[in-house]
Amino acid sequence: MKFVLHHYRPGRFDPRKGYERFARSQSLPVRRRLWPVWAAAGVATLVAFGAYWWLALRLTTLSAGTVARTFLLDDSTRVVLAPGATLSWRGVYDRRLAMTGRVYFEVRHDDRRPFTVVDDRYFVDDLGTCFEIVEEERHTRVLVTEGSVRFGDAKGHRRIDLREGMEAVLRHGEPLPRLLEKPNTNHAAWATHRFHFDRTPLRRALADLEAYYGVPLRTTEPNRLLTGDFSADSLETLLKVIEQAMDVEIEALSGQSGKPTPALPKGG
Numbered sequence: 001m002k003f004v005l006h007h008y009r010p011g012r013f014d015p016r017k018g019y020e021r022f023a024r025s026q027s028l029p030v031r032r033r034l035w036p037v038w039a040a041a042g043v044a045t046l047v048a049f050g051a052y053w054w055l056a057l058r059l060t061t062l063s064a065g066t067v068a069r070t071f072l073l074d075d076s077t078r079v080v081l082a083p084g085a086t087l088s089w090r091g092v093y094d095r096r097l098a099m100t101g102r103v104y105f106e107v108r109h110d111d112r113r114p115f116t117v118v119d120d121r122y123f124v125d126d127l128g129t130c131f132e133i134v135e136e137e138r139h140t141r142v143l144v145t146e147g148s149v150r151f152g153d154a155k156g157h158r159r160i161d162l163r164e165g166m167e168a169v170l171r172h173g174e175p176l177p178r179l180l181e182k183p184n185t186n187h188a189a190w191a192t193h194r195f196h197f198d199r200t201p202l203r204r205a206l207a208d209l210e211a212y213y214g215v216p217l218r219t220t221e222p223n224r225l226l227t228g229d230f231s232a233d234s235l236e237t238l239l240k241v242i243e244q245a246m247d248v249e250i251e252a253l254s255g256q257s258g259k260p261t262p263a264l265p266k267g268g
Contacts (some may be wrong), residue, residue, distance in 0.1 A: 007233050012043065014076040016054075020061055020148035022267065023081070026241055028221050030091075044111055048057060048259050053099050057078065057090060057091065058090065058091060059088055059089075059090055059091075059097060060088060060089055060093070061087070061088040062079070062081065062086065062087045062088070063081065063085070063086045063087075064081035064082060064083050064085050064086075064101075065083065065084075066084075067083055068080055068081060068082050068083060068190065068191070069081050071087070073080050073093065074093050075093075075095060075108050075110065075113070076108040077105065077106065077107050077108045077115065078096075078105075078106040079103075079104065079105055079106070080103065080104040081101070081105075082101055082102035082103065082105050082190065082191075084101050085099065085100060085101030085102050085103050086099060086100045086101060087099045087103055087172055094116045095110075095113050095115075095116065096114075096116050096118065097116070097117050097118075098117070098118065098119050099117055099119075099133065099135060100135055101134075101135060102132070102133070102134045102135070102143065103117075103132070103133055104129065104130075104131075104132045104188055104191035104192070105117075105126070105129070105131055105133070105191075106130045106131070107126040107128070107129050107130070107131075107147075109126065109128040109129070109147075113130055114126065117133060117152065119135075119154065120154050121140065121153070121154050121170075121172045121173075122140045122151070122152065122154055122170050122172075123150075123151075123152060123154055123156060123159075124142055124150070124151050124152055125149060125151075126147075126149055127147060127148040127149055127150060127161070128144045128147040128148065129144060129147035129148060129149050129150050130144070130146035130147060130192075131143060131144045131146075131162075132187065132188040132191065138171060138172055139169050139170060139171045139172060140170050140172070141167065141168070141169045141170075142164060142168055142169075142170075143166075143183065143184075143185065143187050143188055144162045144163060144164055144165065144166050144167070144178070145164065145165075145168040145188050145192065146164055147163075148161055148162060148163045148164070149161070150162075150179065151168055151170065151177050152176070153170065153171075153174070153175055153176070158175045158176040159176075159177075159253070160179070165183060166179065166183055167179070167180040167183035167184065167185075167187070168180060184208070185191075185249060186208040186211075186212075189208065189211075189212050189232060190212065193231065193232040194229065194230070194231060194232065195208060195209070195212075195229065195230045195231075195232065197226045197227055197228055197229075197230075198226065198227055198228055199225045199226075200226050200227070201222065201223055201224070201225060201226075202219055202221060202222050202223065202224045202226055202246070202248065203219075203223070204226070205226045205242075206218075206219060206222075206250065209235070209238070210253060212232060213235045213254070215235060215252050216252070216253040217239075217250055217251065217252055217253070218250070218251045219249065219250045219251070219252060220248070220249060221246070221248040221249075224246055224248060226242065226246065229247070229250040230242075235252065239252065
């Protein structure tokens with residue numbers, strides 16, 4: 001003890017370093033300070049957790065300004081948004097979407113991954129389909145141009161299946177969509193740029209052309225029946241084709257007959 005007291009110098013002996021030297025000489029485990037490791041792991045966990053929730057809650061929105069816009073989604077589904085319309089989803093794109101306004105869908109069907117458009121008033125499930133949804137303040141209208149969809153109120157208690165050429169309206173607050181007696185696939189011509197007529201009175205056919213081109217049209221044979229499929233070329237070209245096929249005369253009252261400038265018919 002006298003020896004230790006005599007030779008002791010403050011700061012000369014570090015118990016921790018002494019133990020480490022002894023442990024190495026005896027092949028014993030050396031204790032390290034682990035709190036920096038645990039702290040780094042905790043920070044990494046928090047960052048990963050935050051990134052997960054950011055991705056899960058992130059809102060992606062597609063929108064059209066003053067003109068219609070076409071988008072190709074990650075699953076090759078093609079959508080056409082009318083002016084002012086929006087299409088959105090949260091997190092990673094999972095084929096479950098919300099929308100406002102008027103949107104035309106050409107869905108890439110996948111049995112393993114349903115495609116659904118939904119809000120707090122209605123839902124539309126794709127069953128292999130091209131279709132249009134028009135969402136307005138008091139009702140939502142669905143028109144199927146190819147394939148079929150399932151359409152119902154948001155709770156899914158009551159629903160109907162719509163096939164090609166069918167059209168239905170769900171008044172918000174009512175439990176079941178109502179089938180329209182006279183569906184008109186040309187309501188979607190603004191997006192498809194095609195017209196389909198099947199023994200359609202010429203007056204109705206001209207009404208569809210008026211809605212698309214924004215030009216008043218008249219004929220002396222309004223009750224003649226028109227059948228055929230037509231591309232939305234220039235109005236002048238289209239009228240000449242119909243006149244020659246039906247042996248009738250059609251007049252564009254405004255004198256306009258140039259390139260198409262499609263207008264949006266009212267959805268209802």
